[in-house]
Amino acid sequence: MRGFGKRHIGLLSLAVVALAGCSQGETKVSAQHAAAQKSGKPASAQEAHKAAAERAAKVKANELGQIPVIMYHRVVAKPAGPDDRTPQQFRSELERLAKDGYVPITAKEYTTGRIGIPAGRHPVVLTFDDSSPSQLTLDGMGAPKPDTAVGILQDVARKNPGFRPVATFYVIKDMFGTFGPEAQAQTLGWLRDNGFDIGNHTRDHLNLRGKSKDQVTDQIVAGHKLITSLIKDAPSTLALPYGNQPSTKDWAMHGGAGGTNYNYTGVFLAGYTPAPSPFSKDFDPLGIPRIRAMDKVGDCARFCSTAWLDWLNAHPEERYTSDGDVRTVAFPKFKAPYAAPRFARYTLPY
Numbered sequence: 001m002r003g004f005g006k007r008h009i010g011l012l013s014l015a016v017v018a019l020a021g022c023s024q025g026e027t028k029v030s031a032q033h034a035a036a037q038k039s040g041k042p043a044s045a046q047e048a049h050k051a052a053a054e055r056a057a058k059v060k061a062n063e064l065g066q067i068p069v070i071m072y073h074r075v076v077a078k079p080a081g082p083d084d085r086t087p088q089q090f091r092s093e094l095e096r097l098a099k100d101g102y103v104p105i106t107a108k109e110y111t112t113g114r115i116g117i118p119a120g121r122h123p124v125v126l127t128f129d130d131s132s133p134s135q136l137t138l139d140g141m142g143a144p145k146p147d148t149a150v151g152i153l154q155d156v157a158r159k160n161p162g163f164r165p166v167a168t169f170y171v172i173k174d175m176f177g178t179f180g181p182e183a184q185a186q187t188l189g190w191l192r193d194n195g196f197d198i199g200n201h202t203r204d205h206l207n208l209r210g211k212s213k214d215q216v217t218d219q220i221v222a223g224h225k226l227i228t229s230l231i232k233d234a235p236s237t238l239a240l241p242y243g244n245q246p247s248t249k250d251w252a253m254h255g256g257a258g259g260t261n262y263n264y265t266g267v268f269l270a271g272y273t274p275a276p277s278p279f280s281k282d283f284d285p286l287g288i289p290r291i292r293a294m295d296k297v298g299d300c301a302r303f304c305s306t307a308w309l310d311w312l313n314a315h316p317e318e319r320y321t322s323d324g325d326v327r328t329v330a331f332p333k334f335k336a337p338y339a340a341p342r343f344a345r346y347t348l349p350y
Helices: 014-020 031-039 045-058 087-099 107-111 149-159 181-193 213-231 305-314 333-338 341-346
Strands: 069-072 102-105 122-129 168-171 197-200 237-239 254-257 260-263 266-268 329-331 347-349
Touching: 045 329, 045 347, 087 102, 087 149, 087 305, 107 122, 107 197, 107 237, 107 266, 168 213, 168 237, 181 197, 181 213, 197 213, 213 254, 213 260, 329 333, 333 347, 341 347
Parallel strands: 069 122, 102 122, 122 168, 168 197, 197 237, 237 266, 329 347
Antiparallel strands: 254 260
């Protein structure tokens, strides 16, 4: 099934990865460097590089591999359409991800290359469209109700240490079924304060295909302003309604109107393959594929989440595997031709 992956060429700022070293990467000191500090003898750059390469090889790191970006909608007891998942189906998929060594990251972390997960683990991006109340509803004490997507995600994370309870929510004006700016700000603020990522899905969820530049920009700006008016934090990514790109793809990523500008790090489609590594030549921030969450039935026998997770398990050499250090991009030497040249100073071939 390798041939079904879409190949693109895109750009991603080197400065972002340099910044990544300011977070989790700074706390990760190599065993050799730690030993050198203890003995009072500084390790040479060559020795440190060799030790890092050996560690990467030990876990079979491949940070040019593919990453599943899974697309969810409603999580309800009685599904009304093919995009709905029951709470048990959703829980089972999360438990499968945890068992298979995946660690959730946000869309912002993915598109900016800040993939700070343990060595030997694999990133997965959980995305939720349309801001349904089944995704998040807070109870009277301000906690997520246990049968919502967030409640289930937190419960699975508690039972599986290392499985981060993070995801990206692409919101529209429905805003989780809340009414009034106070209730909406409360819900978005809870997500932000608990490590979740909030992205733009436009305000009205209109199909942008065939629309004029002004129409496209107005919808994206309206969604952007809706978010920033409630929590003051600007979204970093956009998910296109119905996965349909405007006639000029760049309109979805950069633009502005009425004094509001947007400059996103990634634009997400609706399907149907795993996404390329942000460090790969294949990465195209203007059109990042997602995988629809569904069992192996009908077309989903090949192209939805269960099928693709099975495929990645059967082809581990194609999957993104972390070396445990956000400051390096590790991969087997023979994969070097696939590394984007702009990351040359961070690469760690072994």
